[in-house]
Amino acid sequence: MKIIGPFRQLLTLANLPLKGALKDEQLEIIAEGGILIENDSILEIDTFENLKSNYSDAEIQFIETDQVVLPGFVDSHTHICFGGNRAKDFGMRLNGKTYLEIAESGGGIWSTVTQTRAKTADELKDITLDRAEILAKKGTTTAEVKSGYALSVDGEITMLEGINLANQECEIDLIPTFLGAHMKAKDFEGSNQEYLEVLVNEVFPIIKEKELTNRVDIFVEQSAFSVEEGDYFLNEAKKQGFEITVHADQFTPGGSKLAIKYNALSADHLEFSGEKEIHELAFSDVVATVLPGASIGLGMQYSPARKLLDAGCCVSIASDWNPGSAPMGDLLTQASILATFEKLSMAEVLAAVTFRAAKALNLSDRGILTKGKKADFISFPTSSFQNIIYYQGQMQPCNVWKNGNLIHSI
Numbered sequence: 001m002k003i004i005g006p007f008r009q010l011l012t013l014a015n016l017p018l019k020g021a022l023k024d025e026q027l028e029i030i031a032e033g034g035i036l037i038e039n040d041s042i043l044e045i046d047t048f049e050n051l052k053s054n055y056s057d058a059e060i061q062f063i064e065t066d067q068v069v070l071p072g073f074v075d076s077h078t079h080i081c082f083g084g085n086r087a088k089d090f091g092m093r094l095n096g097k098t099y100l101e102i103a104e105s106g107g108g109i110w111s112t113v114t115q116t117r118a119k120t121a122d123e124l125k126d127i128t129l130d131r132a133e134i135l136a137k138k139g140t141t142t143a144e145v146k147s148g149y150a151l152s153v154d155g156e157i158t159m160l161e162g163i164n165l166a167n168q169e170c171e172i173d174l175i176p177t178f179l180g181a182h183m184k185a186k187d188f189e190g191s192n193q194e195y196l197e198v199l200v201n202e203v204f205p206i207i208k209e210k211e212l213t214n215r216v217d218i219f220v221e222q223s224a225f226s227v228e229e230g231d232y233f234l235n236e237a238k239k240q241g242f243e244i245t246v247h248a249d250q251f252t253p254g255g256s257k258l259a260i261k262y263n264a265l266s267a268d269h270l271e272f273s274g275e276k277e278i279h280e281l282a283f284s285d286v287v288a289t290v291l292p293g294a295s296i297g298l299g300m301q302y303s304p305a306r307k308l309l310d311a312g313c314c315v316s317i318a319s320d321w322n323p324g325s326a327p328m329g330d331l332l333t334q335a336s337i338l339a340t341f342e343k344l345s346m347a348e349v350l351a352a353v354t355f356r357a358a359k360a361l362n363l364s365d366r367g368i369l370t371k372g373k374k375a376d377f378i379s380f381p382t383s384s385f386q387n388i389i390y391y392q393g394q395m396q397p398c399n400v401w402k403n404g405n406l407i408h409s410i
Contacts (some may be wrong), residue, residue, distance in 0.1 A: 002059040002404070005034030005049035006026045006382040011070040012369040019282075019314045022347040029385070033069070037375045039384045040403035045369055064138040066383040070350060071367050072141025072376035074357035075331050077245075077268050077289055077318035079179075080131040081124055081163050084115030086323045089295075109149075110149055110186050112323050116149040116159065124162025129170055131321070131329070136172045136184040137408050138330060141376040143172060144318075144361055146217060148179030151188075153202050156180040160212040174309065175361050177245065178207055181218035181225060181233055189266065192229050200236045208240070215265075219247040220255030234262045243362055249273040250294070260284045265359040266316065271295060282311035287360040289316040290352075292338040293326035305342040305352075316360045317352040333393025346389045375404035399409045 010033025016026060028378035034048030036055060052060065061202030089107040102108050119127070128145060133192055135143050145166075147159035167174040180203055184195045207213055216237040220230040228304040230246070237244055244262050248255025256277045259267035266287040271294075273281070281288050290303035308315050317338060328334065335349050344352075355367030366374040372373065380388050388395055400408040 001036060001038045001043065001053060001057070002061055003034050003036050003048070003051045003055060004401075005051070005063055006032040007034070007069040007379060008030050008032065008066045009068045009385055010035070010045065010369065011068065011350065012045055013071055013350060013384055014368050014370045016347070016355070017353055018356060018359060020312045021309045022345055022351055024345050024347045027347050027350075027385075035069070035369065035375070035377065037404040040375055042369060042371055042373050042375050043373055048165075053383045063379070065381065067379040068385045068388065069369075069377055069379040069380050070385065071354040071369050072378050072400065072402065073139045073331055073353045074361065074363070074367055075135060075140045075143040075319050075353075076266065076316050076357040076360040077146075077149065077291060077320050078135075078143050079146050079160055079322035080135070080143070080329070081145050081147065081166075082112050082116050082323050083119045083127065084112060084126075084323065085327070086112060087372070089324065090327065109183065109324060112149050113151055113185070117152065117155045118161070119158075121158050121161040121165060124159060125165035125169070127202055128163055128166035128174070132166065132170050132172055132174060134329065136400055137396070137400075138332060139378040139400060140331060141172050141378070141400065141402050142175065142358070142361070142363065142366060144175040144177055146177045146179040148182035148217070151180065151182065151185035153198065156203055157206055157210075157212070160207065161210075164212055172404055175215070176213040177215040178203070178213050179217040179219070183219060183224045190295055193232065196225070196229060196233045200233065204236070204240055214241070214243055215245065216242040217245045217247060220258055221251055222246065223251070227258060230255065230258050231261075233241045234258055234264075238262050245360070251279060256281055256286075259286050265362050267292065268318070270308070271301055273304060273308075278307050278311050278313070281308065282313045283353050287316050287356065288313040289318050289357075289360050290338065291318055291320035291326065292334040293320045293328050296334065296337070297325040297327060302338055302341050305338060305344060309344070309348060314356050314359060315348070315352050316357040317349065318357065318360075330393055332388070336389050336392040337388060348384060349389055375401060377401050
């Protein structure tokens with residue numbers, strides 16, 4: 001056993017509801033707090049002095065400066081497994097070029113597909129590990145990672161293998177998701193429906209056999225797959241026992257309705273969700289995952305996080321780190337910026353990147369500092385938690401613990 005502390009403020013994020021609006025006054029804050037750890041789990045949370053008194057035989061790890069501690073961040077939507085980058089595309093977009101013009105010049109998603117297909121599973125592992133290390137240094141202790149940049153049977157399997165290999169070596173947890181239904185491959189000779197049938201009939205069995213993931217995603221949008229096509233794909237995924245998440249309502253509504261129909265873990269994006277979609281999401285168990293990084297990258301409207309929370313939704317905030325629309329990859333900065341535009345309380349932001357984000361990954365063992373949860377937590381060099389959001393991501397964690405072990409310190 002070991003006791004870590006004292007922390008000037010310890011934010012447990014315990015006893016908060018999974019759904020709906022939150023006020024900062026609801027946050028449980030323990031002054032001069034400590035964390036008692038046994039193996040990789042939290043044994044007890046209390047004041048540092050009480051823990052020292054009650055567990056006199058425990059190892060003590062002193063925190064000698066003013067620090068605030070809270071659960072490690074959970075980034076429930078990333079695409080950090082990909083080859084190359086799209087800086088040229090971004091420059092063209094800033095100069096007013098359309099998506100079609102960028103694609104015709106050799107850019108767009110197909111440039112990422114080409115570069116990703118050229119990588120081996122080991123190369124994709126190394127790429128993913130490098131980006132996961134960046135996430136860890138910024139306080140993320142669990143991150144979802146999608147495939148979807150190979151768009152072929154062999155290529156998508158290679159991506160998932162690379163993600164799984166990375167997870168075996170990574171200091172943080174990587175949760176793989178199959179996104180072969182990102183869009184129809186440019187070189188696939190057939191319809192959207194035929195492409196999805198290949199994924200269902202050829203890729204699903206391999207994923208099951210190799211135990212590469214139990215999560216499936218699809219991009220339901222005019223530029224990708226229609227609601228009808230998504231309905232077929234998600235029905236097949238559900239029948240085969242996969243957990244479901246959906247890229248929904250990014251440019252047009254429709255995807256969130258499918259997410260609700262198939263009891264998806266989350267509906268992600270939601271920039272174009274209207275009052276009807278918000279109301280229906282609120283009366284479901286689907287997590288509404290908003291992705292401010294994509295709005296920043298594309299220069300478009302933010303997801304209606306305030307309306308979603310006020311309606312009673314469970315709102316998660318994720319980085320959407322990807323090479324095309326969300327290259328920043330900084331969850332805390334994005335969440336803090338979203339808070340200013342959507343008028344989110346600090347409690348709502350912190351919940352959205354911890355235990356509510358964990359719900360989007362169907363993980364109930366993290367995101368809260370309380371007995372029995374994973375000992376994943378991060379500390380910031382300040383005496384007030386308010387400074388973490390106030391500095392809009394410029395205050396970085398000074399310590400990151402994963403499974404009770406210090407994995408990053410500055």
